[in-house]
Amino acid sequence: MTKAEIPNTILGEASSQFAAQGYSAVSMRDIAKQLGMTPANLYYHFKDKEDLVRSSLAYVFEGKMCMLDDIVARYDDPLKRLEMVITWFSTLLFEDEIFSRLLYRELLENDDARMKFLSNEVFQGPFSLLVQIIGDCVQTEDPALLVVSVVSLIIGHVQIAKVFKHLKENKPEYNQPEMLTRHVMEAILRLAKPVDAGRTA
Template structure:
């Protein structure tokens, strides 16, 4: 029942926002009484945090697994970028919830999400970038890369209206290929055979 509530609430929150969706509405969507809903979640904030953890935890672990896969560094990075872009462009529930969190700017909830969900996969990204790029600050590089991908997704609705833009400019694989071409310019040179 808890998972059923989280799925229904995540879809409603993503579509309409937190303030527009009441606990009563979620209970109705799930087919339980409002009292039953409060049995599982003491209040709406606990439900919101539980929804965000439910939606983002598995995805963040998947990204971490890709980054820690043991493949060569460039392939790990390319796979991670492709996976993340596909998530941003295709998984509307998680993307809308993510953008809502950024726009809501609830500092306590953002800190909670960072510490409980995002930090491990971010650390993995920083390690991969440190191994792959010439950079004195892999954390800053990871912030920059992540922000660029998120910003690209947010800007994608405008892309089709820009003169000279091609439809494939909003395809995750095309974006990944282009970004990897740019990143290779700053990659550490492979060791020369001895």
């Protein structure tokens, strides 16, 4: 997928603009302008706009998910490992606007072909890994369902934070990855039974 160096510069700018404004709201001209190029040059590197969109998605999503493997490799203790994964994901969603917005956009657009591609090529691995990681920490009938709930909690809290901050019930400390991590870890331990306390302490 890595075509060279110039394309990567283009992909960086393109993904940033696509994330911020949406695919159809961003023109080839907009991207070219920010890069100090002419639109024509973009067509030298990418077949058409759709090609640029797909390449941008791949560029952003690939190379994020692999961080999961690093965390798994670095932490032996299951609970600590789970906590680090949740911290990583919360922080990613809170702080990486490009990743998170592109993710939300894909969830929204719900283009079936692209969804299937992303599910198979990007999300299946991390999801199964998460099922295993969480299965090492707690006992539950349906680990996959628990993982969906955990991911829901994280994604949901981050998204809803945007509304919540305008509500009178808001507390500023809610909108922080650390708080969210603590909250989600607590939730997991309430939703399922900790496994083999000796190993996880």
